[in-house]
Amino acid sequence: MRWCLAIILALVPLCVVAQGDAPADAEGSITLEALPSRLLADGAFVEIAAAEAGTTRSWSRAGAMIDALTSDVESLTVRTSPSVLEGLPLSALVSFDRQWRFVGHRIAAVDGEIQDQLAPLAKDAQALREKRQAWETTVQSAGLAPASGLRARVSALQRALHDAERALATPLAEGLDLAERAARLAGAVERGQGHVARELRRRDRGLAALDSPPLWRAEAWRPPPTAAERQGGNVELDFLARYESVPHPMRNAALALLVLALPFLVWGLRRTRRVLAASGASSAHLDVLSRPWSTWLLMALVGLMLAQIDGPVLRTKLLMLLALFPAMRLQPADVRRLFGRWFYLAGGLFLVAILAELLAESALWHRLLVLALASAASMVLGTWWVRQRGRDGRTRLDRTVAGVVLVFAALSAVAAIANAVGNVTLGSLVALGVVESIYVGLLAFAAAHVLTAFAALPTLWRSRFVDQPPLHVGQLVAAVLALLKLGLLAGWGLWTLDALRLLDPMHDLALRLGAVEVGIGEAQATLAGITILVAVVVASFWLSSTLRRILAGDVLPALRLPRGVGNSIATLTHYAVLLVGFAFALSAAGFELSKLAIVLGALGVGIGLGLQDVVRNFVSGLILMVERPLQPGDVVDLGGDVGKVREIGMRATTISTYDGAEVVVPNGLLLAEKMTNWTLTSDRRRIELTVGVAYGSDPRVVLALLQKTTEQVPGVQTDPVPLVLFSGFGESSLDFIIRAWTARIDDAALLRSELGLAIHDALAQAGIEIPFPQRDLRLRDWPPGGAASV
Template sequence: MIKFKKELNLSILGLLIGCSLLPLTMLQAQENVVKQMLTDSVSLSQREVVIPIKEEELPVVLSEIKVRSLKWANSLPERSEINAKLVKNDSFLVVVDSLLFVVRRTNTKRVNVRGLINLELFWKDQRNKLKIERDGLSSAIKRLQADRQKQTNSQLDQIETRFVNDSITIDSRTESLALQVIGQQDSINSEVQWRKDLLLEGLNNTITRLIDVELIVEDIEQTLSERERNLYRHAETPMYQLDYKGFRLGDSVSSFSKRFGGEWKAFKSYLMSKQNILFLAIGFVIMIVVLFYWLRNRLNQKDLTNLTAFQSSLVSILNQPLSAALLFGFFVVSGFFANAPPLMDDLMILILLVPILQLHARLIKPDLMPYLWLFAILILIRFIDGFMPQYTVGYRLLLLLFSLIQWIALLPWIREKRILELQNKRLNRIIYFTFWIHWIGLTIAIIANFLGFVDMARVFTEALVANLIGIIILYFSCIVLIGGLHFLLGNTWFQRFNVVRIHEVYLKRLVSRIVVFIALICWVRMLLRVFYVRRSVENWLTSLLTDPINMGSISFTLSSIFYFFLIIWLSVLISKAIKVVLNDDILVRIPLNKGVPRMITAISQFTIIVFGVLFATRYIGMPLDQLTIIFSAFSVGIGFGLQNIFNNLVSGVILLFERPIQIGDTVEVGTLMGVVKSMGIRSSNIKTFDGAEVIVPNGQLISQEVINWTLSDRHRRIEVISGVAYGSDVHRVKKLLLQVLEENPDIMKDPKPLVLFNAMGESSLDFRMLFWTAQFDDWVRVKSEIVFAVHDILYANDIEIPFPQRDLHIKSFEGRFPGNDE
């Protein structure tokens, strides 16, 4: 009976596995989500260890298996939960099917660029939702499979095998318990298989819709790319051939309302899907408003002198804290919303128009106010122009009006350069050059509109307003960021750090450059988007950086090379920054022996750079074990031509750890004597007392004899020889010389200065003065002062200072000199 039960169970189990493998095979062609699950199951079963079961332990083992199976069965998700999940998934798929039916009947070739962008964003959002559904179903299936694998009991399999082979004898009670456990296992497996089959069916349907949506998105992206490529070549009917009799203003208004209503519904749907981000953005804007009011009050209490240009501009802007906060806050929160519809950008610009007008009303001259209001009118026209149906008579006329207003408004600016006078002449020239470029672009737009190149005319017409909006927002954002960071660096809390206090000017300049660089990147991206070439440029850059370049058997990409050098460059910058922080702010506060701070700094720098190189090498895909080839080649190079360089490098490391010479020491190497100004890994810089800077290889500092005058301290012994005339009281002279040495504050008391009677010379009685000074750098001055004092005290005490003299004795005699006849 047990044998028959076993065979029946095996048959049912084989049938269930076969049924489960059929949908798995279908899904494997579409999505590889179940393959990993089966692989994990096999690996788990291969690692399982089977322990033989004794006959007397069977009842206990069967009871434990029964309890574990019941616990697992209770932990399985309810059928209602599975059905509810699948009903929700099916409802969403029905909506997707209806949307797919509509979009497949839409001719995307006749949809304008703005409409295509809206379609692209909408279907990308649907794709993300489908991916979330797919991942949820896939994870549920994996959990079921993993739980089932954990509950698969090798002990029960062993018992069944022994029943089949009649290799075990048990009583009827144990047999009944075994049959119950086996039946329980079969029932649970059936429940698991039922749940998994349902989830697999939902997963299959979801993946099918996901593939359809992927194709729709790909089709829209290709249409957009093709439209952008042909943007400046697409021609419609010239304006002089249009049928103006059929034009009705009411039709244009009706089309505007219809298109705006459609985008408004999509915009509300987008906001509903981003509620959490929306609340976060509102909270962020409120926080920025409070912060700006607080900053204004704090700055009014400070002494606003010696400010940078950005700090002064920030103070002026903060006179209108609400407008400044709204302008900066809305600009920042625009980055919170990824893949936002174009209507959101248009509404954001309309909202920002109010603070822009209010801020500029206080910053510009009164005679420029008409241009400011004209700018506001142009933004409104641009907003209306975005919802007009393209290529119609009303759209063409509105576009022509839009171009002519800008063209006429720019004429005074390019004819009278004194309208805008800025202190920065270079910025002044850039602005006027930009005006000229835009005026030429508007001229091209007007001509293109007449000739029928509507897309070209629209791009050049909207470029000026869009560029001005972007520049204004980026300009105020740069002022807020740079000015705020400058005030932050000047804050008393930051001034506690030596790094900030010593390098404040450099840090302010660095902050300004970084923020301006980021602003330039944003401006370039905005220009690419305005001229509808961003997608083409990004595709070109992606292809350029990611396409493999083959050189023989070596294959690489430009992006890997770029990131390789970028990572190394960043590691070098970080190492330099850490060096400055350690030297100026950390190690100076810790009592360390001379040379230890430099060693710690050098090791830190070297470690960061090495990790940067290893990370960069790993990033480009080169296995680290292949670096041994490079090191082997390097060792061969050392053997042939790099012996001296390698010797100097090793000597640099020895100098770093032994520290016989440090920066600032006065050393004497051969005939060279000077102060060590810098020490590198290969060579050191010694500045002589004559002002010459000598580059000395580190190998010479190790192999040659080096005299370090300041290794342990900066004390120096000085010797002065002084002589007095014969007949002077030598004991009195000794007291006077000791008095000179004791009265000089630069002479050390310990060791005690000495005055020695050195010798009785040919012309003088010589005294030798020996004394120590802690002013090593000024020992020449100290010696000169002692010589002056010795002269003065000897002269004041009427002690003669002799000079070399010779006595000539002339002996007279009578007679003639030999050889003189006269």
């Protein structure tokens, strides 16, 4: 029945439009001619609205979630009151901040679900009210007879509209009540987050102050109970239990995807390893290919951490601890050579750091454990740095890692000293942050090695499929790997700053500096806008250059386009990306693009005054890229300058001459003057050599000898066949012309030399003389006795 009503409701408006869609009058009443069609359409709409209101639209799930969230918010409100927060350790404050964020995300999700259900109800209720008012106005103004059948139909429709409105009122009121409760919870979450944020800022400002007695005093060994000890339980463990009790679709989806990917990953890596073994090829990623289970486990753990990055810190660190074994097995060779068995010490220190956080509410045990951790980290890192400093042949990676380790060793020593003298908060923060940063760095090294190995898989499989064309992925893989490694480095840096409680202060400082305005006169800009402008422009240049290399070296050659089309596409794409990036940079920096009209007007005046040559060369460059009369690598002769085209720019073209010079030719001259392109359609070149033999030689024998000799010279093309011609009678020789072709113009000079040597040897072996110029002298008026005097 509902499907039939839906079809009627969809078809009736079409019928109304076909009939002219008779309008209502000014008071909102329906005209008489439109009454039949409107009765049918509104009746169908009422049936559907009533059916929707009568269906089991239960708010029980949303209500249960609101009830559970209300309990969580009330509990967190009590546990994060300002008086309680003052006695909590810093790690508990961070945990409460994450708990408030987690509850806030859940409330936002529930509120979104409620709004999605309320929207169609509110829309139907609004439509029913408007239709009811329209029919009431129509009954009052149309003058329908009370006893007429049409009036009865209208009255029945009015009753149906009224009943549908009443049916929708109940679920609509329930939904609005839940939405109001969700809004109140959101306000409570905002207030709770504000309390925790203020306490965190106060703690950050007071990190340099002493908060405990020195260890050499007796009262340091009998500290008063903390607020967490008075509450009972561990804040982070409670958060972990509450977090795991909530359904997580993202985690379930990630787990399902990882389980499904496991057999394909194991099969692919083992197959690649067999291919490499069969072909005898070596790879720097054999450790990844030979350890598919470790690779999958590392990917699974990293995926779970990223899927629930807003969860408890303890959960994330436990997953990181589980990643110790696969990360150690998948470290690159350089890192393994650099650290060796020190890996396991890093894992042990990280385990101690987790235990110290679990004991954060027990002031004495936490302090002693952190002191031991800071002292051990300082000694381990210092010992490693001293041993590494004495090694010879250290690479850039060795020196960079050694510098970072030295800084961390110094920070660990500072943490131990601060803990001992009474600044437990600072000592704990620095010690735990250093250990976590080192451990995350090792995981980042392993992840980068795995990503590099997966990126190299297409290249490794080339040797298996020798009959297929090569994969043009080199530039693309290099660009993607560079971005991934840069992302891993940035992630490690952000993690380190956050672990040391420096991320928020640096963010606030950046916001304050970015708001500073600089400029000249009326031209004002903020430092943030200038920074964004520079960053976007640099990113645009990098992206355009990378995209140009990928298109020119990987993608376009595989498409078998006509000669020169690929270079034109790559170059035009390069400049198009730059143009779009420049416009985006101006927009991101706060510059109104509408003001570009002023700049374009000034540019037009400049063109009219003195930029004609620049514009002419720019347009000529576009024409060269579209018509393609020359391409990079072509051998051209332009006004006596012979060389190869190295680059075609938007303003000028660079030609490398055979003498080693670089000639920059404006593009306008290339179109305005005569240019000889020796390789426009082919790289073939004709060689012409003139040979003279002595008078008395048989020309036919010489022709046959020269023809045979020319055809036997390596590099001479057989199509077209070399041609030997008797050109005429010289002053002292019979002259012949040899014309031969070479497939590559670069070999023309060498082939001409080889051809000349072969002809010289052939003529010498045949006894045919190559004469030198001869002159007959006739002496007149020889003086008497001249011979005697000579």
